[in-house]
Amino acid sequence: MKLIIVGGGASGLVAAIAAARTARKDTDVLLLEGGAKPGRKILSTGNGHCNMTNEKALPMAYYSDNTVVLDDLMARFSYRDVLDFFNELGIPSVSRDGYYYPKNREASSIRDALVSEVERLGVRVFNNTKIVKAEKNRDCFVLTAEDGHEYRGDRVILACGGMAYPKSGSDGSGYNLAMDLGHNIIQPLPGLVALTAEENWVKNFAGVRLDGTVTLQVDGIRRRSQQGEIQLTDYGISGIPVFQLSGDAVDALSQNKKTAILLNFWDNKTETDILFALKMRCKARPDWETGELLRGIVPNKCIATLLNLSKIELHVPCKTISVSSLTKLAKNLSQLTFTINGAKDFESAQITRGGVSLEDVDRNLQSKLTPGLYFAGEILNVDGPCGGYNLQWAWTSGHEAGLAAVK
Numbered sequence: 442m443k444l445i446i447v448g449g450g451a452s453g454l455v456a457a458i459a460a461a462r463t464a465r466k467d468t469d470v471l472l473l474e475g476g477a478k479p480g481r482k483i484l485s486t487g488n489g490h491c492n493m494t495n496e497k498a499l500p501m502a503y504y505s506d507n508t509v510v511l512d513d514l515m516a517r518f519s520y521r522d523v524l525d526f527f528n529e530l531g532i533p534s535v536s537r538d539g540y541y542y543p544k545n546r547e548a549s550s551i552r553d554a555l556v557s558e559v560e561r562l563g564v565r566v567f568n569n570t571k572i573v574k575a576e577k578n579r580d581c582f583v584l585t586a587e588d589g590h591e592y593r594g595d596r597v598i599l600a601c602g603g604m605a606y607p608k609s610g611s612d613g614s615g616y617n618l619a620m621d622l623g624h625n626i627i628q629p630l631p632g633l634v635a636l637t638a639e640e641n642w643v644k645n646f647a648g649v650r651l652d653g654t655v656t657l658q659v660d661g662i663r664r665r666s667q668q669g670e671i672q673l674t675d676y677g678i679s680g681i682p683v684f685q686l687s688g689d690a691v692d693a694l695s696q697n698k699k700t701a702i703l704l705n706f707w708d709n710k711t712e713t714d715i716l717f718a719l720k721m722r723c724k725a726r727p728d729w730e731t732g733e734l735l736r737g738i739v740p741n742k743c744i745a746t747l748l749n750l751s752k753i754e755l756h757v758p759c760k761t762i763s764v765s766s767l768t769k770l771a772k773n774l775s776q777l778t779f780t781i782n783g784a785k786d787f788e789s790a791q792i793t794r795g796g797v798s799l800e801d802v803d804r805n806l807q808s809k810l811t812p813g814l815y816f817a818g819e820i821l822n823v824d825g826p827c828g829g830y831n832l833q834w835a836w837t838s839g840h841e842a843g844l845a846a847v848k
């Protein structure tokens with residue numbers, strides 16, 4: 442039996458290991474990788490530290506179109522199994538509030554351990570082998586590489602990733618292979634990505650970093666909030682809390698829904714509490730200039746714009762501010778509205794939302810449309826938040842697809 446895995450990223454490498462460890466002796470496992478070496482994206486994960494999993498990487502943390510399949514898979518290869526798996530490869534882990542990293546905090550150790558194990562197990566790795574066409578005839582799958590070479594196999598795992606961060610090799614070509622083999626693709630959208638805003642004043646905030654709370658609002662309804670370091674840019678808003686909301690924001694935009702991010706500058710206080718605090722500050726220091734009213738609370742670079750948006754002059758005494766302007770300022774500090782009109786592109790996105798529907802695969806990630814074809818990793822329509830969740834999905838799906846494909 443010959444198993445061909447297309448794509449040597451996180452999911453493809455683990456699929457190769459799981460398959461080679463459990464396959465019968467006469468099984469030939471091939472790993473075809475488009476790039477010069479497998480696992481290139483792993484090196485960039487967690488800013489080079491590789492946030493390999495998370496103790497909260499449970500099915501409900503993920504977005505997908507079939508939670509039954511997801512529940513089942515995540516129970517079979519959980520974050521604990523991942524930690525054991527890497528420990529056995531000589532990579533102990535360390536937890537930071539439930540976010541796991543290799544103990545030496547070097548992503549290269551994870552990549553190197555996986556590649557060494559693949560080699561030790563005798564998997565035949567073909568680098569610089571980008572597959573551009575896939576067919577299934579009566580006897581086998583035929584995969585055609587860019588140089589025209591054909592690879593034939595009895596079973597195939599597509600582990601080509603999505604479209605995010607294409608310089609690591611995941612350029613969306615895996616979707617074409619899935620389509621060649623009969624699958625529809627749910628529209629791929631960039632996920633864990635910065636958002637662009639309509640307002641011109643965002644430029645005034647460019648370069649500011651602050652601790653704040655962001656809330657996603659869709660068609661006027663507040664969906665979810667995230668807290669942490671927010672980055673304001675000349676095009677809109679970024680930072681991990683924004684990334685966490687970006688999947689739902691991009692989804693809403695794709696359905697032409699009115700999408701906004703509300704930014705709270707002040708410890709997530711309500712508008713009423715902020716108004717009260719501002720009134721107290723004005724009362725205590727009536728001769729302060731208006732600019733001084735926000736000093737120490739919001740970054741200096743934001744003060745003039747926030748006052749301007751609240752119709753408050755910059756260099757006048759606080760005692761001259763009307764109640765209605767102070768109320769406007771309180772509103773802007775508690776929920777400054779960024780009207781979202783798009784997201785940065787796949788080049789800067791960390792993941793892809795969309796891809797091969799989980800409805801079209803069984804509990805072992807085998808295609809319901811083309812028997813013998815399996816999927817693993819980001820090519821599937823599953824995505825999680827920042828923090829080790831997406832690698833966990835790559836390890837889980839790779840492991841389970843690898844085991845099943847050689848049974």
Ligand SMILES: Cc1cc2nc3c(=O)[nH]c(=O)nc-3n(C[C@H](O)[C@H](O)[C@H](O)COP(=O)(O)OP(=O)(O)OC[C@H]3O[C@@H](n4cnc5c(N)ncnc54)[C@H](O)[C@@H]3O)c2cc1C
Binds near residue numbers: 476615832
């Ligand atoms: C900058 C960055 C940081 C991240 N940090 C984290 C983190 O810390 N923690 C976390 O959980 N997640 C993180 N992620 C997300 C995580 O890296 C991915 O979700 C995960 O790597 C997906 O694994 P995969 O195997 O499905 O795809 P990929 O890792 O994208 O691998 C796909 C592989 O397939 C190959 N390939 C593609 N098409 C073909 C073809 N036609 N023929 C042959 N080969 C092909 C590619 O060259 C590539 O090597 C990060 C992502 C990015 C971009």
